Every structure is written in C-alpha cells, then in structure tokens.
Amino acid sequence: MTVTPQGLYCVPGGFHVDPWRPVDRALITHAHGDHARSGSHRYLGARAGKGLLHRRLGADATIDTLDYGERLRINGVTVSFHPAGHVLGSAQLRVEHGGETWVVSGDYKRAPDPTCAPFEVIPCHTFITEATFGLPIFRWEATEQVAEDILRWWDANRALGRAAVLFCYALGKAQRLLAELAKLTDRTVFIHGALHALLDAYRDAGVHMLPTQPVSQVEKGTSFAGALVLAPPSASSTTWMRRFGEHETGFASGWMRVRGNRRRRGFDRGFVLSDHADWPDLLRTVEDTRAERVLVTHGYAEPLAHYLHEQGVDAAPLATPFEGEAED
Amino acid sequence: MRRLADLYETLDQTTSTNAKVEALARYFKEAPLEDAAWALYFLTGQKLKRLIPTKLLVGWTQELTSIPGWLFEEVYASVGDLAEVIALLLDARERPARTEELPLSVWLEQRLLPLRQLDAAGQREQVVSWWHAMPRRELFLLNKMLTGELRVGVSSTLVVRAVAQVAGLPAPSVAHRLMGTWTPSPTFFRQLVSQDVSDSDSSRPYPFYLASPLEQPPGDLGDRAEWQVEWKWDGIRGQLIRRKGSVHLWSRGEELITERFPEIADAAAALPEGTVLDGEVLAYADWRPLPFALLQRRIGRQKLTPKVLAEAPAAYIAYDMLELGGEDLRSQPLRERRAKLEALLEDVPRLPVSPVVQAATWEDLATARGEARARNVEGFMLKRLESPYLTGRKRGDWWKWKIDPFTVDAVLLYAHPGHGRRSSLYTDYTFAVWNGTELQPVTKAYSGLTDAEIGRLDRWIRAHTREKYGPVRSVEPEQVFELHFEGIQSSPRHKSGVALRFPRIARWRTDKKPQDADTLDSLKELLHASG
Numbered sequence: 001m002t003v004t005p006q007g008l009y010c011v012p013g014g015f016h017v018d019p020w021r022p023v024d025r026a027l028i029t030h031a032h033g034d035h036a037r038s039g040s041h042r043y044l045g046a047r048a049g050k051g052l053l054h055r056r057l058g059a060d061a062t063i064d065t066l067d068y069g070e071r072l073r074i075n076g077v078t079v080s081f082h083p084a085g086h087v088l089g090s091a092q093l094r095v096e097h098g099g100e101t102w103v104v105s106g107d108y109k110r111a112p113d114p115t116c117a118p119f120e121v122i123p124c125h126t127f128i129t130e131a132t133f134g135l136p137i138f139r140w141e142a143t144e145q146v147a148e149d150i151l152r153w154w155d156a157n158r159a160l161g162r163a164a165v166l167f168c169y170a171l172g173k174a175q176r177l178l179a180e181l182a183k184l185t186d187r188t189v190f191i192h193g194a195l196h197a198l199l200d201a202y203r204d205a206g207v208h209m210l211p212t213q214p215v216s217q218v219e220k221g222t223s224f225a226g227a228l229v230l231a232p233p234s235a236s237s238t239t240w241m242r243r244f245g246e247h248e249t250g251f252a253s254g255w256m257r258v259r260g261n262r263r264r265r266g267f268d269r270g271f272v273l274s275d276h277a278d279w280p281d282l283l284r285t286v287e288d289t290r291a292e293r294v295l296v297t298h299g300y301a302e303p304l305a306h307y308l309h310e311q312g313v314d315a316a317p318l319a320t321p322f323e324g325e326a327e328d
Numbered sequence: 329m330r331r332l333a334d335l336y337e338t339l340d341q342t343t344s345t346n347a348k349v350e351a352l353a354r355y356f357k358e359a360p361l362e363d364a365a366w367a368l369y370f371l372t373g374q375k376l377k378r379l380i381p382t383k384l385l386v387g388w389t390q391e392l393t394s395i396p397g398w399l400f401e402e403v404y405a406s407v408g409d410l411a412e413v414i415a416l417l418l419d420a421r422e423r424p425a426r427t428e429e430l431p432l433s434v435w436l437e438q439r440l441l442p443l444r445q446l447d448a449a450g451q452r453e454q455v456v457s458w459w460h461a462m463p464r465r466e467l468f469l470l471n472k473m474l475t476g477e478l479r480v481g482v483s484s485t486l487v488v489r490a491v492a493q494v495a496g497l498p499a500p501s502v503a504h505r506l507m508g509t510w511t512p513s514p515t516f517f518r519q520l521v522s523q524d525v526s527d528s529d530s531s532r533p534y535p536f537y538l539a540s541p542l543e544q545p546p547g548d549l550g551d552r553a554e555w556q557v558e559w560k561w562d563g564i565r566g567q568l569i570r571r572k573g574s575v576h577l578w579s580r581g582e583e584l585i586t587e588r589f590p591e592i593a594d595a596a597a598a599l600p601e602g603t604v605l606d607g608e609v610l611a612y613a614d615w616r617p618l619p620f621a622l623l624q625r626r627i628g629r630q631k632l633t634p635k636v637l638a639e640a641p642a643a644y645i646a647y648d649m650l651e652l653g654g655e656d657l658r659s660q661p662l663r664e665r666r667a668k669l670e671a672l673l674e675d676v677p678r679l680p681v682s683p684v685v686q687a688a689t690w691e692d693l694a695t696a697r698g699e700a701r702a703r704n705v706e707g708f709m710l711k712r713l714e715s716p717y718l719t720g721r722k723r724g725d726w727w728k729w730k731i732d733p734f735t736v737d738a739v740l741l742y743a744h745p746g747h748g749r750r751s752s753l754y755t756d757y758t759f760a761v762w763n764g765t766e767l768q769p770v771t772k773a774y775s776g777l778t779d780a781e782i783g784r785l786d787r788w789i790r791a792h793t794r795e796k797y798g799p800v801r802s803v804e805p806e807q808v809f810e811l812h813f814e815g816i817q818s819s820p821r822h823k824s825g826v827a828l829r830f831p832r833i834a835r836w837r838t839d840k841k842p843q844d845a846d847t848l849d850s851l852k853e854l855l856h857a858s859g
C-alpha cells in the first residue's frame with residue numbers, strides 16, 4: 001500500500017481506502033466526513049454502515065457492501081471488513097495479498113458502545129492505527145460514569161428551571177449518549193435539526209435510544225426550562241441558542257479531558273467521552289494485533305509513532321488529512 | 329482541601345458573575361477562619377514562592393510514569409499548564425475517590441511550607457506520597473500550589489464583593505483592608521470582616537483609581553472647563569506613603585518597591601506625617617522624563633550601583649493627594665485635593681507635581697496631543713475636577729486619551745501553540761518585515777484576533793507548515809497582518825536590532841500580499857519618533 005495524492009492506495013488491488021479525492025474504486029471504513037468523501041465512481045463498505053454512507057455520499061452513490069468478516073477478492077487481493085467499535089457500521093479494513101496482511105483501522109475505540117459492534121482484534125503484519133488522542137494524558141473513564149454525570153447535570157439544571165444544552169458530534173456521539181442515557185431515564189430529549197436524519201439511521205438499525213423531539217418542531221414560545229437539548233458544536237455560538245432562555249452548556253468530547261479546551265470554548269461543563277481509543281487502548285491495540293509494522297494517522301501521529309519506535313516497534317507516522325474528533 | 333476543590337470546581341464551571349460571588353461568599357461563611365484566610369490569599373493572586381523547583385516536579389513525574397522527556401514536552405505544549413499535565417499523567421494509576429481530609433491550613437502550614445526545610449530527596453518522598461493518595465482534582469490543586477500557579481480565575485473585585493457580603497461591610501472598606509502585605513492567619517481574616525474601623529497597619533495603601541480608555545471624541549465629555557488635563561506618563565504607577573516615621577512606595581501591582589528607588593524614598597522622608605500621594609515613577613532628568621526603556625533597564629538590575637542610579641535617575645511625579653495630616657481626602661473633589669497637592673510640593677526635588685496642560689478648548693488639546701511622543705508620554709489623562717478619588721476602574725471621571733499607536737504591516741513567519749485555555753491552538757505568532765530580499769523576524773504578538781480568526785488562522789497554519797521545530801512551526805510567508813505597537817527601541821539582543829513595545833495584532837490584512845509588507849528600514853525610521 002502507498003499514499004497517492006488521492007489517498008491510501010493498494011497497488012495490486014487497484015483500489016483506494018478512504019480517499020480524500022475522487023477515485024475509481026473507494027473502500028470506506030466509516031461515514032465520518034474525513035473518511036467518506038463523495039465523488040468516487042464506486043464504493044465498498046461494511047453492510048451495517050450502508051444507511052449512513054448513503055446519507056454522507058448521496059442517495060445515488062454506487063455503494064456495494066460486505067458483512068463483517070465476509071471476504072471479497074479484488075484483482076487477487078482479499079479484502080474484508082471487521083468491527084471497529086467507533087460508530088454504527090464503522091469497520092477496520094483487512095487487506096491480504098501474497099501472504100502479507102494489512103489492517104487499516106480507520107477510527108476505533110475499545111470502550112463498549114451500545115450503538116455499534118465491538119472492536120475486533122485482527123492480527124496482521126502492518127497495522128495502520130489512528131492517533132486522534134495519541135498522548136498519555138488521554139484516558140477515558142467508564143462510560144456509565146460519564147452518563148451518570150450528564151444525568152446529574154441535567155437534573156441540577158432541571159431543579160433550577162434551566163435548560164441544559166449539550167454539544168456533541170452529530171454522527172456517533174449523539175446516538176451513543178442517547179443510548180447510554182436510555183439506561184438511566186426515559187425522558188424525551190430535544191435535538192438540533194442536524195441530528196434528525198442521523199438518528200433515523202440508527203433507529204432503522206435497531207439501536208435503542210431515548211425518545212427525541214426536534215427543536216424546530218416545538219411550538220414558538222414554548223419554554224425549554226428543565227429540558228436536555230443535544231446539538232452539534234457548530235450551533236454553539238449561533239442565534240439558534242437564543243430560544244433556550246436561561247441555560248447551561250456542556251460539551252461531550254475526548255478533548256474535554258484538558259481543562260483549557262473547555263475554557264477556551266466557553267462551555268460551562270465538559271464531559272470526557274470519546275469514540276476514539278485513549279492512549280492505553282492505542283498501545284494495547286498495537287500490541288494485540290502483533291503487527292510487525294505500525295503506521296500512524298490522525299492528530300498525534302508523530303508522538304505516538306515516536307513512542308512506539310522507542311518501545312521497539314517498527315512505527316512511523318503516515319501523513320493523511322484525517323482529522324479525528326475535531327471534524328467528526 | 330476538599331472544600332477548596334469544590335469551590336474551585338464551582339467557579340470553574342460557571343460563567344455567571346453572581347454565581348461566582350455566591351460560591352465565594354458561601355465558602356467564606358462556611359470555612360474555618362484559618363482556611364478562609366489561606367483561600368483568600370490564593371484568590372487575591374498571591375502565591376507561595378520557591379517551594380520546589382518545577383524541574384524537580386517534572387523529573388519525579390517522569391520517573392513515576394516512565395514518560396520520556398520529549399513526550400512530556402509534547403504533552404506540556406498541548407496542555408499548557410504544568411500542574412494539570414502532572415495531574416493528568418499521574419491519573420494513570422488507580423486513584424482513591426475519597427481520602428483522608430485535611431483542612432487547607434494544615435496542608436499549607438504543616439505540609440507545604442515545611443517543604444522549604446527539606447532537601448530534594450526529602451521533598452520527593454513527601455510529595456510523591458501525597459500524589460499517591462489524592463483524587464485527581466485535589467492533586468491538580470496541590471500541584472498548582474506547589475508550582476505557585478494557583479489562580480482561580482475570579483477578579484479581585486468579585487472576591488472583595490463576596491467578603492463584603494459576608495462581613496456586611498461596604499466593598500471599598502474590604503478592598504482597602506486587603507491592600508498591601510498581610511499574613512493569611514485567622515486573626516487577619518477576623519479583622520478583615522470585623523465592623524471595627526480602626527486600622528493598625530501604617531504601610532497600607534489605598535486601592536488605586538484606574539482610568540478608562542477614551543473611546544468617544546473628548547468633546548462628548550462636555551464643558552472643557554470642568555476637566556483637568558495632564559500628560560499620561562509612561563512609567564510605573566505608584567502610591568507614596570509617609571506615615572509613622574517611614575516611607576513606603578507601592579506599585580499598582582501591590583508590590584513594595586521602596587528599596588528600588590532610594591532617591592524617591594529620601595525625598596519623601598521630608599514630607600509631613602500622614603501623607604499619601606498617587607503618582608508615577610519615571611526615569612527623570614533636568615525636569616524632563618526619559619524614555620521608559622531606561623527605567624526598565626534599571627528595574628532589571630539586581631544591584632543599584634551608583635552607575636545605574638546615575639544613568640537612570642528616578643523621580644516621582646505626583647498627581648493626586650489621598651491623605652494629608654492623617655486625614656483621608658478621597659471623598660473631596662479633585663479640585664481641592666489638587667490645590668493641597670500643589671501647596672505641599674512646591675519645588676520639592678524628585679517629587680514634581682504633574683503639570684496641568686493648559687489648552688483652552690478640546691480642539692487646542694487635540695493639537696497639543698501631537699507633542700506627546702516628543703515628550704515621552706503616552707497621551708492625556710482627563711480628570712473631572714469635581715470627582716472624588718474612587719476605587720478600581722469606574723467609568724466616567726477619569727479617562728486616558730492615548731496617542732494613536734504606531735503601525736506596521738508584517739508577514740507571519742512562525743506559529744507557536746498557546747497556553748492554558750488556548751493550548752490546542754496556534755495563538756502566538758512571530759512576524760517579519762523585509763530586509764532587502766529577506767524576511768527578518770521583528771516581533772512576537774499574540775493578542776488582537778477574534779476567536780474565530782484564531783481558529784481560521786490555526787487551520788491555515790496547519791495546512792501551510794514548512795517545518796516543525798518542537799512545538800513551533802514555520803509557515804509559508806503569505807499572510808500579512810497589521811500590527812500596532814506603543815514604541816520602538818534599538819536592541820542589540822534582537823537580530824533585527826529593534827524591539828517593539830506592546831505589539832498586538834490590529835487586523836488580518838487578507839487584502840495584502842507579502843510583498844506589500846513594510847521594511848526594516850521604515851521601521852527603524854520610527855526609532856527617532858519614538859525617542
């Protein structure tokens with residue numbers, strides 16, 4: 001595999017993986033914008049992610065799918081998708097040719113997530129890992145703990161007659177939050193319009209979440225006192241916020257692990273919750289795959305590669321425009 | 329310690345001023361006096377100095393976590409706060425959720441302050457044992473105290489409001505009692521909130537009254553005759569106190585600087601008992617202020633040799649009188665305070681009175697403003713003649729009307745990550761101007777852009793990086809910025825040969841190409857204008 005101006009390319013197979021420019025044949029790990037880009041001639045992805053891929057790439061995009069674990073030969077190269085535990089339908093791509101195995105992880109996490117199939121360890125010779133949170137300060141607490149903190153925050157605001165507006169990425173995090181909170185309560189949550197269609201895709205896939213109501217369908221002048229509202233971070237400094245009256249804001253993201261990241265953006269509360277692997281899980285995963293060579297993409301590719309290298313792993317950063325959670 | 333951690337968390341998690349004052353007041357009401365005194369110490373921005381060198385703290389963290397030095401640097405560049413970095417890295421191990429609770433005063437008096445008596449090995453043993461036994465948020469606070477960085481992000485005005493609320497006193501009385509040096513003790517806190525008005529500390533300054541920048545045309549201030557106009561001196565604001573046989577000179581940062589300026593202290597010794605003046609410390613010779621750079625050089629010196637004193641002789645230009653004969657004059661109108669000031673300081677060497685600028689109309693004044701640079705002043709101070717001496721920054725009676733800043737168009741050359749709350753963004757920049765066909769870095773600047781612009785520039789920087797040097801990136805020389813600055817001086821320490829004072833970004837000149845940027849020669853021409 002090599003990197004071409006279009007993206008990661010498998011030479012014998014003649015296909016690209018998560019290309020950033022239009023190509024003839026694109027194999028896609030998941031539906032986030034930095035991995036799934038429109039304009040390619042035809043796509044191949046995991047079946048569980050088909051609905052989301054169509055929403056990202058357009059209803060008329062040509063998308064073939066494989067079940068997790070199902071193998072397909074392309075020009076003598078065997079490919080298969082395996083759960084990455086990142087978001088609904090997210091996959092690692094396994095590529096085998098002439099006895100050499102590569103795994104492109106896309107984005108992944110090891111923490112349990114009720115909205116998608118859990119990460120599967122795929123032994124390989126070369127592992128391409130992400131490093132969105134590839135610094136040793138990034139460690140996640142148990143998801144149940146974070147969900148309880150969020151519920152407590154919602155309740156505290158409810159008691160004061162305020163709305164609680166929680167920002168989170170529209171694809172993946174919002175649904176995971178709604179699924180985790182569904183274990184603790186059954187109250188309805190208000191949602192920003194950007195989340196609406198994506199929630200349907202998750203419901204179609206049978207994911208159980210709290211009932212939701214789009215903010216846009218609420219009658220004008222209705223009070224949001226005591227409500228929980230989910231919205232993408234891009235809504236945070238817009239006039240859309242005005243309707244909520246007195247409210248507190250929160251942001252659910254791995255970046256909230258660092259106090260300055262929350263303060264800079266002016267959120268009242270930060271909840272540390274990420275759909276990416278934290279530092280210990282990145283190291284554990286690299287070890288689990290027993291890969292001889294590790295290539296590192298996203299955010300902190302350089303420090304993670306450097307660290308692995310010092311630990312005796314043949315590792316190097318791989319330059320890609322993948323963004324991780326910043327753009328998800 | 330837990331109570332302080334709760335307070336810190338509450339303050340950190342709200343942007344509402346009222347909620348902050350409420351949380352502070354609740355703390356002061358509920359905490360034991362000895363804890364409240366220490367909390368107040370930190371909340372008013374004071375810190376424990378020289379407890380443990382940060383180098384040692386970093387070293388111990390690396391040993392405990394097996395993090396190599398370069399990775400620690402990388403983490404620090406991304407977080408920007410050493411206390412937080414250490415707390416986050418140590419969070420790797422299982423942490424106790426709740427631990428033995430010690431009062432804040434015990435932490436400080438029996439644990440932290442005694443660290444000074446230990447050698448490095450003893451300090452290590454102590455600190456590491458605490459690190460093992462604390463939950464993360466308390467560990468973070470402990471580190472903040474150890475590194476002397478504990479700032480809580482509330483302004484002293486809010487702290488004063490909260491104490492005043494608890495004590496049932498007017499805020500200015502509390503502000504006054506908090507001035508100067510005090511030891512965080514139960515006695516001090518009891519006196520602070522007591523209704524008894526007698527005040528024993530003779531060195532204590534009054535809170536300074538601060539002018540607001542004039543944003544409207546001066547004509548809007550009304551009748552010119554109601555205003556006293558002075559030059560705005562470019563020195564160190566100071567309060568000069570002559571009480572009980574001694575002299576105290578306080579800087580606006582509430583630091584005692586008497587010993588830095590022996591000639592002023594000597595001159596003030598001749599003042600009558602119970603005198604307090606407000607004014608400015610300047611480098612000053614032949615009844616004329618010298619450039620600020622000279623004063624700065626003097627402040628930088630450890631030892632005041634006769635040579636230093638001769639090179640940059642200091643004077644105290646007095647512009648207000650707050651106390652005379654032990655009587656607090658602050659409620660009297662400026663007109664009367666000024667008359668007393670002039671009568672007292674007629675021809676006292678080293679203590680000149682700030683002259684009143686005699687321009688009959690606002691228009692004449694605007695013309696006179698042109699002289700400001702040649703006089704080494706920053707512009708005008710406009711003070712309402714009927715105004716009392718207020719506390720803090722209250723708009724309306726005192727205005728500063730600054731001369732327009734110098735400007736230069738420069739090219740962005742290097743980007744540095746920010747610190748603290750801007751730790752994941754490139755927020756500090758190095759700018760260059762043309763020296764022949766080369767771009768010569770001339771200054772760093774980090775303020776002036778909006779958050780949105782910083783975000784946009786950050787993305788541009790990441791996409792147009794040429795090289796990385798540790799956390800610093802060099803970028804394609806494409807972006808032009810208009811910088812403002814207050815002065816320029818020649819500087820052999822800078823490769824460009826010049827140093828700018830208070831440089832900041834005025835605007836992002838997306839309309840300009842790098843070849844439109846200014847030259848080093850044109851910048852150097854300003855050296856004369858700037859004096």
Ligand SMILES: [Zn+2]
Pocket residue numbers: 030032035086107324328
């Ligand atoms: Zn993703």
Ligand SMILES: [Zn+2]
Pocket residue numbers: 032034035106107298322323324325
């Ligand atoms: Zn990604």
